Amino acid sequence: MKTAIRQSLGVLLCACAAVALGPASVSAAAEDEVPTFTKDVAPIFQAKCEACHRPDSIAPMSLVSYQASRPWARSIKERVTTRQMPPWHLDRTVGIQDFKNDRSLTDEQIDTIARWVDGGAPRGNPEDMPAAIHWPDEAKWNFAEQFNGPPDLIVESTPYTMAAEATDAWWKPRGETGLTTERWARAIEMRPGTVAGRKITHHAIARLVQEETDPELAAANRANAANGVDRSRTAGTFMEWAVGKQGEIMRPGTGKLMLPDSEIQWDIHYSSGGEEITDTVQLGVYLYPEDQAPEHRQVLHLMGTGGVDIPPNTVAATQGFFPLQRAARIESFQPHMHLRGKAMSIEAIRPNGRREVLSHVGDFNFNWHNSYVFTDEAAPLLPKGTLIKVTAWHDNTAANRSNPDPNVWVGYGDRTVDEMAHAWVNVTYFEEDEYESELAKREAAESETQGGGQ
Numbered sequence: 001m002k003t004a005i006r007q008s009l010g011v012l013l014c015a016c017a018a019v020a021l022g023p024a025s026v027s028a029a030a031e032d033e034v035p036t037f038t039k040d041v042a043p044i045f046q047a048k049c050e051a052c053h054r055p056d057s058i059a060p061m062s063l064v065s066y067q068a069s070r071p072w073a074r075s076i077k078e079r080v081t082t083r084q085m086p087p088w089h090l091d092r093t094v095g096i097q098d099f100k101n102d103r104s105l106t107d108e109q110i111d112t113i114a115r116w117v118d119g120g121a122p123r124g125n126p127e128d129m130p131a132a133i134h135w136p137d138e139a140k141w142n143f144a145e146q147f148n149g150p151p152d153l154i155v156e157s158t159p160y161t162m163a164a165e166a167t168d169a170w171w172k173p174r175g176e177t178g179l180t181t182e183r184w185a186r187a188i189e190m191r192p193g194t195v196a197g198r199k200i201t202h203h204a205i206a207r208l209v210q211e212e213t214d215p216e217l218a219a220a221n222r223a224n225a226a227n228g229v230d231r232s233r234t235a236g237t238f239m240e241w242a243v244g245k246q247g248e249i250m251r252p253g254t255g256k257l258m259l260p261d262s263e264i265q266w267d268i269h270y271s272s273g274g275e276e277i278t279d280t281v282q283l284g285v286y287l288y289p290e291d292q293a294p295e296h297r298q299v300l301h302l303m304g305t306g307g308v309d310i311p312p313n314t315v316a317a318t319q320g321f322f323p324l325q326r327a328a329r330i331e332s333f334q335p336h337m338h339l340r341g342k343a344m345s346i347e348a349i350r351p352n353g354r355r356e357v358l359s360h361v362g363d364f365n366f367n368w369h370n371s372y373v374f375t376d377e378a379a380p381l382l383p384k385g386t387l388i389k390v391t392a393w394h395d396n397t398a399a400n401r402s403n404p405d406p407n408v409w410v411g412y413g414d415r416t417v418d419e420m421a422h423a424w425v426n427v428t429y430f431e432e433d434e435y436e437s438e439l440a441k442r443e444a445a446e447s448e449t450q451g452g453g454q
Contacts (some may be wrong), residue, residue: 009425030333035116036124037066044109044129045069047435048086051103054135054349058198058243066123066282077117080110087370091362095345098378101170101371140283142246143187150191151179151284157266161278163202170414171268174209179262184294187286188239189247197279202269204281210262216325217429237300237424238264239283239315240334242369247284249332249377255294258285269414298331301388301429303346304422305405310340310410314352318421322388327435330380331426333359334371335392338419339402340410341366346423348380349387356380366402366416371424381439384432384448392421 035041045053045063053063062068069076076375076385079085088104090097105113117124144150230393238256241250268281288294301422305320333343345360358380374380398406410419430438 006261027165034119034122035112036122036128037116037126038068038126038130040119040124041069041116042066042113044105044113045131046130048105048109050102050133050135052086052159052243054099056136058193069317070121072298073117073121073229073421074138077114080105080113081129083110083254086350087365087368089361089363089365089368089370090372091360092258094376095357095359096374098375100373100375101310125209125442132208132404137329142189143249143286146249147187152287153179153183153285155264155285156193157204157264157268157281159278159280160270162270162272163271164274164344166272168202168416169270171270172266174263174265175266176259179212179258180260180264181290182260183229183258183290184280184288185250185285186255186288186294187247187249190239190241191284192241192243193280193282196273196277197281199273199275200277200279200280201241202267202271205240205267206238206283207265207267208238208256208262209257209265213259224356228306238300239300240369240371240424241281243367245369245371249370250294250298251428253294254296254298255288256298256300296434298426299430300424300426302418302422303388303394303425305390306421307384308394308410308412308419308421310419311392312407312409313397315342315393315395317391317393318444320422321391322390322425324382324384324388324427327384327430329430329433329438330358330374330382330388331428333375333426334369334424335361335364336369336424337364337366337392337394337421338416339366339404340394340396340400340419341421342393342400344390344392344421344423345423347389348382349389351383351385373426377442377445381435381442383435390421390423390426394419394421 010256049063051057052059053061055062055064061072063072063076074087085105086103086105088102090104092104141150153174153178157171157175160169160171162169190204190206192198192204216385264283266281300321303320303322305318307318310316332347333346337342338345341364343360343362343364346358348356350356361370361372396403396410398408400406404417411418412418412420414420
């Protein structure tokens with residue numbers, strides 16, 4: 001009898017507690033629910049992972065289905081909680097944080113994945129699974145559908161045969177664009193010529209070689225040559241391909257100028273793929289119609305720090321300065337170093353002395369070549385005479401797990417065991433009146449946003 005009474009009281013107390021706690025306890029219970037793959041995790045993988053992690057793509061495993069993802073659950077948690085994946089190496093505490101191509105995970109997304117794994121990585125209701133993404137065929141041009149057909153101009157490098165077992169190779173042929181008139185590029189893609197070629201192509205650079213007709217940009221090239229890089233006849237780094245990069249589409253009204261009789265200087269880094277493979281690299285250019293020249297010219301500048309000379313067992317820093325010969329908007333920033341690369345920052349020093357850190361890559365990884373593309377609203381607008389300061393840090397100590405040998409002196413060179421330090425910075429140039437107009441538009445937009453938030 002006493003037992004029955006105690007049970008009845010227990011039920012009553014639980015019921016009263018539920019009434020007292022009300023909606024807050026329900027909310028807490030919901031937060032404690034284990035996320036499922038179909039409802040919570042699959043949408044994250046689609047948005048941030050499947051671009052590489054899908055069948056017949058570059059990643060070592062697919063994350064498209066539960067069956068494919070489940071065996072990798074604990075590894076996935078470790079990689080995302082340490083922010084190794086997806087590869088996005090910017091310092092999130094300094095500089096501009098608004099990017100068109102941001103593939104990093106939010107804290108909430110990381111927490112969802114971690115709780116899914118800790119909860120046993122359940123599948124969930126199959127009806128919650130989002131519709132599959134239709135990814136483009138690897139053999140097709142990424143922008144073909146957007147521009148209603150393949151690129152208007154395709155330039156292909158001279159074929160190269162990489163042995164099954166060989167040291168890294170750098171293939172630097174030069175080829176003609178075939179242009180006989182002045183044309184403007186509005187989008188550019190690069191890719192290995194075959195799927196097999198992706199096994200051996202670490203990255204590939206295409207530089208546009210032509211006699212610069214703009215005296216101020218010619219001066220910019222000469223200034224960069226002073227940093228130890230001879231770019232006196234180039235119009236900048238035209239395009240680069242690396243793992244995870246799909247191409248570049250210029251903003252409306254901007255483009256890259258290609259002159260008659262121009263050439264492409266290739267710089268292709270090949271590494272052994274375990275079998276003999278012969279391949280090329282293809283450059284696809286989507287052109288503006290001949291009678292529709294854009295208003296603004298965009299140039300991808302290589303801004304080097306120079307002076308790479310790293311003693312054994314040290315962390316060394318180098319700096320380089322690049323003067324803007326004209327008012328400009330910075331569209332994107334990509335650091336490039338090798339195995340000892342540790343970090344790189346890009347600053348703007350305005351003519352009035354004001355300094356601003358634009359971006360800081362604090363955890364550089366040579367295996368990934370990320371280009372950080374600013375959103376339209378956040379891309380820095382800078383006056384003529386601004387100095388772009390690039391600072392690079394190299395870690396030649398045993399603490400750097402990628403370091404092949406901390407006991408050697410390291411200098412500049414193309415080999416992966418050598419070092420370099422430069423930033424690829426996409427710059428759109430303006431005349432003074434155009435710059436003032438762009439600045440006024442930006443200030444008006446910011447004022448409207450602030451007013452709407454009050």
